[in-house]
Amino acid sequence: MRTFSLLKGLPVYELASGQKLGEVCDVSISSSGSVVGLLVKKGAFIKKTCQVKVGNVVSFGCDGIMINDQSALESMETEPEYTFEHHQSLAGKKLLSKEGEQLGLLEDVYFMEEMGTIVGYELTDGFFSDITNGKRVVKSIDPPAIGKDAIIVTVKSR
Structure with a gap:
């Protein structure tokens, strides 16, 4: 069991290369109240937000999140139904x-x-x-x- 506050800011690594792909910035939550994926900020100067579905995460470690390869990072065509801190925020509700x-x-x-x-x-x-x-x-x-x-x-x- 994990809290969002423990995930926020954790780096996301690609298992195949050991490359850091970005950092967890939020979670995507469905209207049925389940966590659909992790929102990951990637890029050095121009930050882009991508999503990793929970099913594509290989492991949730104390110091990082592991995914098989960067193809698990999906671009966000539409906003998530809810997030914890950003779009349709649940924090403070x-x-x-x-x-x-x-x-x-x-x-x-x-x-x-x-x-x-x-x-x-x-x-x-x-x-x-x-x-x-x-x-x-x-x-x-x-x-x-x-x-x-x-x-x-x-x-x-x-």
Whole structure:
């Protein structure tokens, strides 16, 4: 299990040559609430964003992401449905339970790397609340309903 914050900024390497192809800058998330791929910034001066589908990642390491070759980097003809930080951003969005309880604001997502399934959400109630109470993690059992104003999840009972 991995969080987006741990992936952000990690280099993406080609296994065949050991060449660094770019760095993870965001994740592409489907409307059904699963991570479809990693958005990778590549290039030295002119940065271009490409996508690596989760199924094309050979391994998620602590210090880098491995793909077989650069053909796994797909150019982005269309914007992803949602991302964590950029287009249709989910970061900072209200998270509500199916029962109508506001759980907090989305700070990070936990997902299973191999399948791209989001299994948990790290929430914040603000800076001072995080210092005194800490951040909370909510586990979800069903895919979320992602809307313009909020994300609605079925919370796993404790």
